Amino acid sequence: MSGTTSASLAGVKRKRDPSKPERRGSKSKSRRKSPSEDGDDGDDGNDVQAHIVQLEAQILESRRHYNNIATLLKLANQPEAENEGPILAAVALCRVFSRLLVAGDMVKSKGMGEAEEVIVSWLKERYRELLDVLLDNFLRSEQPPKQSVALTLVMRLVKEESQARKDFNIKNGPLSRLIQVLLSLPVDDINREEFAEKYFKQFDDIRYYTFQTIKDLLDSELDITTRQLVAANSMSLLSTLGQVPKSKADIQNFYIEPQAKSPIPSLQAYKEKAQAAWLATMRAGLSKEQRKSILSTFSYQIAPWFQQPEILSDFLTDSYNVGGATSLLALSGLYYLISEKNLDYPSFYLKLYSLLDEGLLHSKHRSRFFRLLDTFMSSTHLPAVLVASFIKRLSRLALHGPPAGVVVVIPWVYNMFKLHPVCTFMMHREIRDPAFQEELEEEGMDDPFDMEELDPMVTDAIESSVWELEALQEHYHPNVATLAKIISEQFTKRSYNLEDFLDHSYTALLDVELNRDLKKEPEVEFEIPKHIYTAEEGPGLNPLGQLLTQVIEAR
Structure with missing residues (x-):
C-alpha cells in the first residue's frame, strides 16, 4: 500500500485556506542547501538532523503524518550517504515503532474498521522494511557505526515487541533473523563479538534461542562454503560461554521478561538445545x-x-x-x-x-x-613393566630433547620411581654371578630395551637401566646436568612438584644463567697468542701459518 493511500485513509488530505495569504517563498526556504551551494558540511548535517527530528515529531503528533515513516525509511536506506542521515533516520524510526508497539497501534483487534486494519497492515509492512534496512543494509555494511547501531536497535525492537504483543513468538521474531545474519558474516566480523559480550553471555533466554537458531540454520539447505562459514562462526560464538548452569535456579537472567511462564522450561531442555547446537556444528565439517x-x-x-x-x-x-x-x-x-x-x-x-x-x-x-x-600414571595398580616402558622411552627421548623438555622428564622419572618402587631395579641391580659380572665389565652388554616395539608390555624395559639419565649428568647445560644427578643420590625427597618444571623455555633458562651472580671470574683455559700466523719465538710460521701456506700452494 502506498503512503498516499494510507495518508488519505487517516484523513490527512489538506486544503489551502483562501483567507490566508499564499506563502510563495515557503518552498524555496524549506529546500535544504547542498554542501556545494553553501560550502559548509556541518550546516548540511545539522539540516538533516533537524529535518529528521521534525519528521519524527510529526509522526508522534498525529496519524496524519504517518507518510513521514516512508520518508524516514527512504533516508535510512541511502547506500552512500556522506552524513549521519541514515543512522539518525534509523534511530528515529526505532523510537517511532517502539511507541507504536507500546500504544498497541500495530495490533488488529475485534471491531476494528476496515480503514484501521489497512493502516495497521501498512505499519507492519513499514516495520518489516525497517528490519530489512537494519539487518541487510546496516549490519552487512562496511561502516562500523552502522553495524553497531543496527545491533543495538534490533535488540531494542526485540524487547519492545515482546512486551507489547501477547502473541509474541521470539523464534519467528527479529532475534532469530539477527542471529542468522551474524552467523553469515565474515569470520573476523566484530559484530558477533559485541553480540556475545552484550547479550549472548549475559542472558539465558538469548542463549537458549541462539542454540536453537544455530541448529536450525545448520540443518537447513546450505551450500558447502556457507555451511563451513556458519559452522566456524557458530563454534566461535559457542566457545565464548564459560560456566554451565547446574540447576534451574541458575537460569534466571532474562533479556525478555516472561509474561506467564519461563521461556526455558527446564535445565534439561536448556542443555539439550546447547548439545544440539554443538553437534550440528561438529557435523558441519x-x-x-x-x-x-x-x-x-x-x-x-x-x-x-x-x-x-x-x-x-x-x-x-x-x-x-x-x-x-x-x-x-x-x-x-x-x-x-x-x-x-x-x-x-x-x-x-x-x-x-x-x-x-x-x-x-x-x-x-x-x-x-x-x-x-x-x-x-599415578595409579599404583599399573603393571611395573608398563611403567618401566614409559620411564625408559622418555629417558631415551631426553637424550635428543631440548633442555626445556629434559628438565621435565627427570623429575617425572624420579616421581615414578618413588611411586613404583619395583622399577628402581632400573637404577641399581646387583650381579650375583661373579663370572657374568666379569664378562660385563670386559665386554659390556646390549641394551635389552626395544625402542621400536609398540606394545609397552613387551619392550623388556624392566630388564634395562636408565643409563640415559646418567649420561645427562654430562649435559652441556649446567641446569640439566645438575638436575640429572638426583638419580645418583639418595631418594630423600618425597616427590617433585612437576608444575615447577613445566613452563621452562630456552628464554627462561638463558635468563637464569645470564642473571646468575658469579662468585668468581670464569677460568680461561687457553692463552691468547701474540701472533696469528708467525711463531712466537724466532723466524718462521706457527702451525696455523704452515697450514695456510699448504692450502695456498695446493690451490
Whole structure:
C-alpha cells in the first residue's frame, strides 16, 4: 500500500485556506542547501538532523503524518550517504515503532474498521522494511557505526515487541533473523563479538534461542562454503560461554521478561538445545584447527553442556588416532569420559605409549601432555613393566630433547620411581654371578630395551637401566646436568612438584644463567697468542701459518 493511500485513509488530505495569504517563498526556504551551494558540511548535517527530528515529531503528533515513516525509511536506506542521515533516520524510526508497539497501534483487534486494519497492515509492512534496512543494509555494511547501531536497535525492537504483543513468538521474531545474519558474516566480523559480550553471555533466554537458531540454520539447505562459514562462526560464538548452569535456579537472567511462564522450561531442555547446537556444528565439517580448538576446551567447556557426553566418544577416539598434536589434545577429553562416564577404552595406554615420539619434547603442548601423563600414571595398580616402558622411552627421548623438555622428564622419572618402587631395579641391580659380572665389565652388554616395539608390555624395559639419565649428568647445560644427578643420590625427597618444571623455555633458562651472580671470574683455559700466523719465538710460521701456506700452494 502506498503512503498516499494510507495518508488519505487517516484523513490527512489538506486544503489551502483562501483567507490566508499564499506563502510563495515557503518552498524555496524549506529546500535544504547542498554542501556545494553553501560550502559548509556541518550546516548540511545539522539540516538533516533537524529535518529528521521534525519528521519524527510529526509522526508522534498525529496519524496524519504517518507518510513521514516512508520518508524516514527512504533516508535510512541511502547506500552512500556522506552524513549521519541514515543512522539518525534509523534511530528515529526505532523510537517511532517502539511507541507504536507500546500504544498497541500495530495490533488488529475485534471491531476494528476496515480503514484501521489497512493502516495497521501498512505499519507492519513499514516495520518489516525497517528490519530489512537494519539487518541487510546496516549490519552487512562496511561502516562500523552502522553495524553497531543496527545491533543495538534490533535488540531494542526485540524487547519492545515482546512486551507489547501477547502473541509474541521470539523464534519467528527479529532475534532469530539477527542471529542468522551474524552467523553469515565474515569470520573476523566484530559484530558477533559485541553480540556475545552484550547479550549472548549475559542472558539465558538469548542463549537458549541462539542454540536453537544455530541448529536450525545448520540443518537447513546450505551450500558447502556457507555451511563451513556458519559452522566456524557458530563454534566461535559457542566457545565464548564459560560456566554451565547446574540447576534451574541458575537460569534466571532474562533479556525478555516472561509474561506467564519461563521461556526455558527446564535445565534439561536448556542443555539439550546447547548439545544440539554443538553437534550440528561438529557435523558441519571441522578443519584441523577447529578440531584442535574443540579438543583443547572439551572437558571443562563443552562436555558439561552435554546430557550424554558419551556420544562424543567416537569423535574423541578418532581424534586420538590422528596422531601428533591432535592426539595430545584428545587425551583430556578421553580421560574425562573414562573417569567421569566410565568409558571403556582398553587400548588407552597402548595409544598413550605411541604418543611418546621424537616431537613430543619439542611440542608446544608438552606441558599439557605431562600434566595428563602424570595423572594417568599415578595409579599404583599399573603393571611395573608398563611403567618401566614409559620411564625408559622418555629417558631415551631426553637424550635428543631440548633442555626445556629434559628438565621435565627427570623429575617425572624420579616421581615414578618413588611411586613404583619395583622399577628402581632400573637404577641399581646387583650381579650375583661373579663370572657374568666379569664378562660385563670386559665386554659390556646390549641394551635389552626395544625402542621400536609398540606394545609397552613387551619392550623388556624392566630388564634395562636408565643409563640415559646418567649420561645427562654430562649435559652441556649446567641446569640439566645438575638436575640429572638426583638419580645418583639418595631418594630423600618425597616427590617433585612437576608444575615447577613445566613452563621452562630456552628464554627462561638463558635468563637464569645470564642473571646468575658469579662468585668468581670464569677460568680461561687457553692463552691468547701474540701472533696469528708467525711463531712466537724466532723466524718462521706457527702451525696455523704452515697450514695456510699448504692450502695456498695446493690451490
